[in-house]
Amino acid sequence: MSPQSFPDQVESMQAQGAELAELRRRLRPFVSATTVVPLMVLLVGIALVTAQSDHPLGALGALLAIVTATFSLGSLVGLLFALPRDDRPASTQGGGVAPGGAAAGPGTSPGAAGFESAAQVRYSGNNNLLKVADWLTSAITGAALVSFVPLATRLWQYAGSIDLGLRPGTVGQVAVVAAVLVGLTAGFQFAYLACRVLLPATLWSAETSMRGAFDAITTRFDRETRVQLDISKGLFWMTMNGKVQGWFEKSLACFDNALRIDPTNTTVMLEKARAYKWRRAAGDLDEAVRILDSAIAIAPTRSSLRYNRACYRALRGDPVADWRVDVLDAVRLAPRTAGFLEQDEDFSAIRQDPSFVTLLADAKRLAT
Numbered sequence: 001m002s003p004q005s006f007p008d009q010v011e012s013m014q015a016q017g018a019e020l021a022e023l024r025r026r027l028r029p030f031v032s033a034t035t036v037v038p039l040m041v042l043l044v045g046i047a048l049v050t051a052q053s054d055h056p057l058g059a060l061g062a063l064l065a066i067v068t069a070t071f072s073l074g075s076l077v078g079l080l081f082a083l084p085r086d087d088r089p090a091s092t093q094g095g096g097v098a099p100g101g102a103a104a105g106p107g108t109s110p111g112a113a114g115f116e117s118a119a120q121v122r123y124s125g126n127n128n129l130l131k132v133a134d135w136l137t138s139a140i141t142g143a144a145l146v147s148f149v150p151l152a153t154r155l156w157q158y159a160g161s162i163d164l165g166l167r168p169g170t171v172g173q174v175a176v177v178a179a180v181l182v183g184l185t186a187g188f189q190f191a192y193l194a195c196r197v198l199l200p201a202t203l204w205s206a207e208t209s210m211r212g213a214f215d216a217i218t219t220r221f222d223r224e225t226r227v228q229l230d231i232s233k234g235l236f237w238m239t240m241n242g243k244v245q246g247w248f249e250k251s252l253a254c255f256d257n258a259l260r261i262d263p264t265n266t267t268v269m270l271e272k273a274r275a276y277k278w279r280r281a282a283g284d285l286d287e288a289v290r291i292l293d294s295a296i297a298i299a300p301t302r303s304s305l306r307y308n309r310a311c312y313r314a315l316r317g318d319p320v321a322d323w324r325v326d327v328l329d330a331v332r333l334a335p336r337t338a339g340f341l342e343q344d345e346d347f348s349a350i351r352q353d354p355s356f357v358t359l360l361a362d363a364k365r366l367a368t
Helices: 006-051 056-082 110-119 130-146 148-160 171-239 247-261 266-279 284-298 303-316 320-333 335-340 345-350 354-367
Strands: none
Touching (some): 006 171, 056 171, 247 266, 266 303, 284 303, 303 320, 303 345
16 A cells, blocks of 8 residues: 555545544444433332332432442443454554554654554454453353353342332342342443444544644654754854855855745744845845845744844945834834844944934834
């Protein structure tokens, strides 16, 4: 079977998850009916019996205790016989080999391999406790066939030993026996059907969701790590300005590679624009401003983008009136930006310009 692409796996999982949800919705009334209805009938019977008792609260408590205990015992047996198992081969449960025998290749991340395996997981009836279940089935069946009469007799005697405060007769014994039988069967049916029908779908859905989330996290972490590595490499080549020939091309290649991985990373855009500013060849400041225009469109509330655009426009010779809004917006978003204006070398050529002096005063006033 050819491996599915990531979007195909997500679409397949969503479709299968919808089918599982619909299956649970359809089967829930059936599971409820096989357990809730008998218990409701029993509770009505218990109410009628206790109403005739000399000690109604004591009789009610005794019968409810019997039903609760036998329901729990029946649920335990039902769970034992219906606990679902993982259908994957043992080697795939550790994430090594995908169902179908395809191992994760050197270019496949562990998260992707786990995701692909999880997308093909299926659960079915119990096999992990098969030997125990077979032994118990044989033992219970044998005991029921060989000792049915003695067991029934002992149950009847046990029922007669419980004083429900009723008039002499067998009504109390019948009520106790009914409570035991209904509690056992209802508990067994509830646990068996829930584990056999509903639990496999729930386990599969939970595992695929967890695997999908894990794969998304690892994919994002891998992408961010590669972007940070490219940024670091680009910054390193920028420090080689004037020392190594071709520093600009090498730093630009690193930033471009980072943007191929994450096209909306404004930090990469900012550093790429700074590389153009550092080289400052013909048209470089125009390109730096264009890059920051795109970055601001992605992150309009990031003050450093607006401040650096104002710097580059000042270096380009644009009038202060054309970029003062960028400076004031940057100060409004990050008030500490006002302190940079007095020392920033990008504004050294216009430090005494009356328009810049006015802008500096406005920025300080806005920052306080």
